[in-house]
Amino acid sequence: MSDRPPRLVAAAAVVDSLTRPTVVLCARRSAPERLAGRWELPGGKVERDEAPEAALHRELAEELGVRVRLGAVIPAGDGGDWPILDGLTMRVWLAELTSGTPRPLQDHDRLSWTAPAQLPDLDWLEPDRPIVAALQSAIGARV
Numbered sequence: 001m002s003d004r005p006p007r008l009v010a011a012a013a014v015v016d017s018l019t020r021p022t023v024v025l026c027a028r029r030s031a032p033e034r035l036a037g038r039w040e041l042p043g044g045k046v047e048r049d050e051a052p053e054a055a056l057h058r059e060l061a062e063e064l065g066v067r068v069r070l071g072a073v074i075p076a077g078d079g080g081d082w083p084i085l086d087g088l089t090m091r092v093w094l095a096e097l098t099s100g101t102p103r104p105l106q107d108h109d110r111l112s113w114t115a116p117a118q119l120p121d122l123d124w125l126e127p128d129r130p131i132v133a134a135l136q137s138a139i140g141a142r143v
């Protein structure tokens, strides 16, 4: 029995192709105000009694209007999930689109397909910086 709020965020690094990725879909937050203008990976909190993958599919449909196929998880340095804002942790999957064209339907005001070399130029939420670095390595290794 627990009333604890959800602690895990499920997010996607949506790439143009899981086998030959060249760009990543980045999203700029429009809400809440304290996070507005910062870039992130689309996703959201895993609800209680919800599988993390199911939460991610739900969030990507709500936020971007797309369906995806999930690839590998990008692990943190310790092999686990990434520490992010508000005491939360985040699990990040590579993903590719299976239907829909991404649009900023909810919580975002801009989307950008960005090449790995340009990823650090975006004004990321601070905890995402090491994730972006890991993403650059993961994508670089597949190019």
Ligand SMILES: Nc1nc2c([nH]c(=O)n2[C@H]2C[C@H](O)[C@@H](COP(=O)(O)OP(=O)(O)OP(=O)(O)O)O2)c(=O)[nH]1
Binding pocket: 009, 011, 035, 039, 040, 041, 042, 043, 044, 045, 046, 059, 084, 085, 086, 088, 090, 125, 127, 128
């Ligand atoms: N989606 C996402 N959230 C991130 C990233 N980096 C990071 O620190 N966060 C933080 C910001 C928020 O504190 C939290 C995600 O909350 P959210 O507002 O996207 O979750 P949600 O859609 O489920 O929203 P809600 O139910 O709380 O309204 O994780 C990231 O790259 N993507």
